[in-house]
Amino acid sequence: MPTRSVIARPTPTGWEGRYCHHHGHPAHLGRVLFDAVNGHFAGDVDAAHRYLIDDHPAGWSYLGGDFTKPTGFARRIDRFADGRNQCYCHGDRDDPAAPLIGQQRAAEFAHYGYVLSHEQLTVLVYRDGRRLEPGADVGWSAQPDWDDLDDRLRQQNQQLPLRLG
Numbered sequence: 595m596p597t598r599s600v601i602a603r604p605t606p607t608g609w610e611g612r613y614c615h616h617h618g619h620p621a622h623l624g625r626v627l628f629d630a631v632n633g634h635f636a637g638d639v640d641a642a643h644r645y646l647i648d649d650h651p652a653g654w655s656y657l658g659g660d661f662t663k664p665t666g667f668a669r670r671i672d673r674f675a676d677g678r679n680q681c682y683c684h685g686d687r688d689d690p691a692a693p694l695i696g697q698q699r700a701a702e703f704a705h706y707g708y709v710l711s712h713e714q715l716t717v718l719v720y721r722d723g724r725r726l727e728p729g730a731d732v733g734w735s736a737q738p739d740w741d742d743l744d745d746r747l748r749q750q751n752q753q754l755p756l757r758l759g
């Protein structure tokens with residue numbers, strides 16, 4: 595079963611972002627987004643927003659995090675081994691732009707959310723059958739232990755949000 599998520603930026607009233615279908619758990623997607631901002635985007639969070647939210651408006655099938663390969667959906671590859679970033683609007687797919695997703699819509703499908711702000715990466719987790727809640731605030735300056743963070747966010751008794759970095 596896919597682990598669905600939303601990749602978002604802050605707005606004056608909350609956040610807005612794009613759908614991501616596969617591997618939305620922090621041990622994969624948290625790490626990919628953190629590494630993308632610190633690596634490929636050289637700390638430019640606005641550039642990351644443009645790529646992740648504006649330039650691929652149909653949303654994402656899977657973010658592999660390999661920016662040396664062309665971005666786009668590819669039918670004849672092993673999606674998870676290839677590592678490329680696969681959207682629904684380029685490559686072998688040509689889906690139309692989707693509306694931006696906010697808190698209310700995300701609560702219908704998302705297990706996790708990621709809000710990229712200039713200060714930090716906020717990991718949202720689905721809790722209490724209602725909504726995505728802040729699960730952890732990860733500063734951009736220090737790489738957390740993503741596997742440990744993933745484990746802790748799966749434990750229902752954790753006091754959230756966790757503070758890291």
Ligand SMILES: [Zn+2]
Binds near residue numbers: 650651652683
């Ligand atoms: Zn695209």
